Amino acid sequence: MLDEFVKAGYIALKDFREYYMKPGSLSWGIIFPFVFALAFMTKRGGLTEWLAPGMISLALFFGSTSMSAMSIVFERRIGSFERLLLFPVSYNCISLGKSLSSFIMGLISAVPVLLLTLIVLPEPPAYLLLLAVNIAITTFASSTFGVFLSFLVKDPAQVMIVFNLVRFPMMFLSDVIIPVTIMPQYLVPIALALPLTYMTEALRFAYTGTYDVIPPAISITVSLVIGVLFLLAASEVIKRSKP
Amino acid sequence: MLLLTAQSIMMGEDLKCLRTEERKMGNECIISVEGLTKKYGELMAVDHISFCVRRNEIFGFLGPNGAGKTTTVRMLVGLTRITEGKAWIEGYDVVRDYKRVRSVIGVVPDISNLYSELTCLQNLIFSAAMYGVPREKRLKRAEELLKFFGLWRMRDFKFKNLSRGLKRRLTIAAALTHNPKVLFLDEPTSGLDIMSRRMVWEKILELNRSGVTIFLTSHNVYEAFHISDRIGVINKGKIVALGTPAELSKRFSAKEVIEVAFYPKNPRESELIKQLNGALSVKLRKDHLEIVASDPTSVIEGLILYAKQNNLELSTLNLRGADAEELFLRIVGEQ
Ligand SMILES: Nc1ncnc2c1ncn2[C@@H]1O[C@H](COP(=O)(O)OP(=O)(O)O)[C@@H](O)[C@H]1O
Ligand SMILES: [Mg+2]
Numbered sequence: 001m002l003d004e005f006v007k008a009g010y011i012a013l014k015d016f017r018e019y020y021m022k023p024g025s026l027s028w029g030i031i032f033p034f035v036f037a038l039a040f041m042t043k044r045g046g047l048t049e050w051l052a053p054g055m056i057s058l059a060l061f062f063g064s065t066s067m068s069a070m071s072i073v074f075e076r077r078i079g080s081f082e083r084l085l086l087f088p089v090s091y092n093c094i095s096l097g098k099s100l101s102s103f104i105m106g107l108i109s110a111v112p113v114l115l116l117t118l119i120v121l122p123e124p125p126a127y128l129l130l131l132a133v134n135i136a137i138t139t140f141a142s143s144t145f146g147v148f149l150s151f152l153v154k155d156p157a158q159v160m161i162v163f164n165l166v167r168f169p170m171m172f173l174s175d176v177i178i179p180v181t182i183m184p185q186y187l188v189p190i191a192l193a194l195p196l197t198y199m200t201e202a203l204r205f206a207y208t209g210t211y212d213v214i215p216p217a218i219s220i221t222v223s224l225v226i227g228v229l230f231l232l233a234a235s236e237v238i239k240r241s242k243p
Numbered sequence: 244m245l246l247l248t249a250q251s252i253m254m255g256e257d258l259k260c261l262r263t264e265e266r267k268m269g270n271e272c273i274i275s276v277e278g279l280t281k282k283y284g285e286l287m288a289v290d291h292i293s294f295c296v297r298r299n300e301i302f303g304f305l306g307p308n309g310a311g312k313t314t315t316v317r318m319l320v321g322l323t324r325i326t327e328g329k330a331w332i333e334g335y336d337v338v339r340d341y342k343r344v345r346s347v348i349g350v351v352p353d354i355s356n357l358y359s360e361l362t363c364l365q366n367l368i369f370s371a372a373m374y375g376v377p378r379e380k381r382l383k384r385a386e387e388l389l390k391f392f393g394l395w396r397m398r399d400f401k402f403k404n405l406s407r408g409l410k411r412r413l414t415i416a417a418a419l420t421h422n423p424k425v426l427f428l429d430e431p432t433s434g435l436d437i438m439s440r441r442m443v444w445e446k447i448l449e450l451n452r453s454g455v456t457i458f459l460t461s462h463n464v465y466e467a468f469h470i471s472d473r474i475g476v477i478n479k480g481k482i483v484a485l486g487t488p489a490e491l492s493k494r495f496s497a498k499e500v501i502e503v504a505f506y507p508k509n510p511r512e513s514e515l516i517k518q519l520n521g522a523l524s525v526k527l528r529k530d531h532l533e534i535v536a537s538d539p540t541s542v543i544e545g546l547i548l549y550a551k552q553n554n555l556e557l558s559t560l561n562l563r564g565a566d567a568e569e570l571f572l573r574i575v576g577e578q
Contacts, residue, residue, distance in 0.1 A: 007373055078356060
């Protein structure tokens with residue numbers, strides 16, 4: 001058991017070395033979220049207390065999913081992915097390893113955005129420790145979601161297009177930049193069905209001490225459960241990816 | 244001009260006899276396969292094959308492209324789902340005990356698929372770590388392998404910067420970090436130049452001498468006959484011949500080929516065959532006739548007699564055993 005965690009760690013380190021410098025991870029994972037946050041700063045209204053957790057959530061989400069996109073779709077295409085299937089480890093170990101590399105990338109993407117909000121906003125985060133925990137949970141859930149999603153894409157040339165087709169609507173519908181509270185009624189159920197909504201609400205509570213529609217106990221629990229479910233789903237998909 | 248040559252197909256025979264004597268050959272199966280089958284939709288990629296690979300031998304799995312070699316290897320190592328049938332490696336069921344199977348086998352896929360941004364050393368250490376080699380032994384094992392495969396100077400080169408032959412060697416090395424008992428090699432030398440190819444063969448033989456059982460696939464007849472102790476020939480998903488190289492050549496190349504040309508003019512095929520005892524077929528090639536003979540001596544006597552009687556000269560007379568490739572075509576063509 002412990003052995004499998006350690007090996008998942010080796011997979012993550014290997015992935016990180018291999019893919020962090022690739023254009024796909026850099027542009028969509030690191031540069032985009034930061035530039036996006038900067039853009040809000042210069043706009044009228046600026047980077048508000050409400051927006052800050054959304055920006056952090058976005059960075060974690062884009063950073064981690066970009067890494068999985070690279071490390072899985074690319075490896076599957078050139079055949080390196082199957083090397084992992086030859087080691088004496090379980091499918092869970094592989095999906096955990098892939099999620100961990102995404103996790104590292106997600107955290108790195110969030111650092112510049114987090115620093116920006118800390119510098120720009122007058123109020124410090126409401127609950128620092130909870131914020132750290134929720135950042136970890138959000139990154140974890142985004143990572144396993146990204147790993148799962150990566151197995152549905154075959155062609156590395158299309159991966160960022162497909163990922164953005166999923167990520168951009170989520171960005172607008174998940175309480176990240178547009179509050180659920182001002183959405184038209186018919187969009188609310190969709191927002192409540194998207195995992196990113198829960199992650200963002202969890203972060204928002206830790207950062208501002210308030211939430212829009214989902215109470216922290218629920219948003220945190222749901223985020224964690226989503227993370228675990230996608231991890232298990234990813235293992236299952238890896239198993240089924242065999243011809 | 245009279246030219247008489249007989250070519251043996253067993254170019255690597257001397258080398259192999261030596262090795263077989265050196266080792267105590269057990270008859271125990273380290274890999275057993277029973278009725279193994281893979282269907283892709285309607286396509287029977289592998290069709291109920293059964294065979295045994297003995298401990299310490301080099302088993303060559305020979306067949307044309309698309310015969311089902313890769314699919315067979317992939318089923319044995321757990322990369323492709325088995326449609327039907329069973330297989331055991333070291334007594335472990337390859338499906339049920341897949342984790343234990345993986346720790347006793349090393350697998351070299353048909354492409355060199357190591358991680359391009361990692362150096363040679365990093366690739367080997369990662370592999371060792373994933374196979375559960377204790378931390379303090381990983382570096383030593385990786386260094387041993389780099390030296391063994393002549394990659395020591397390249398240890399800090401990234402995989403992507405290696406030549407094709409070096410990539411192949413490192414991919415083989417990465418399959419050996421945990422000292423496996425069985426090494427699967429899928430087309431180990433395909434696409435390599437002569438020098439790299441020889442180097443890989445040497446290393447395979449050396450590994451085998453140190454006690455590793457080798458299962459290798461190839462579409463190259465010379466390669467299979469050159470380094471295997473036993474060969475299974477697969478075609479269209481079925482095993483069509485199985486035996487030592489010597490057995491296979493004996494069984495399939497009883498017939499010999501005579502090439503002959505007459506001066507000033509070659510006779511008609513149909514006319515010549517009537518005059519010859521022991522000729523199975525006569526075919527006109529570009530500038531000579533090719534005669535497949537069951538009794539070459541009487542055919543050659545017949546040819547000399549025919550030339551005398553018809554005032555012709557024999558400008559070429561060439562006797563050769565069927566070479567490995569013809570043998571292979573014959574085996575594969577028999578069904
Ligand atoms: N994933 C797959 N899906 C469908 N057909 C496949 C797949 N892999 C191999 N095949 C088919 O199975 C047959 C055997 O292929 P393969 O085992 O790769 O042959 P070999 O390695 O002997 O060249 C071929 O006809 C090939 O097209
Ligand atoms: Mg093949």
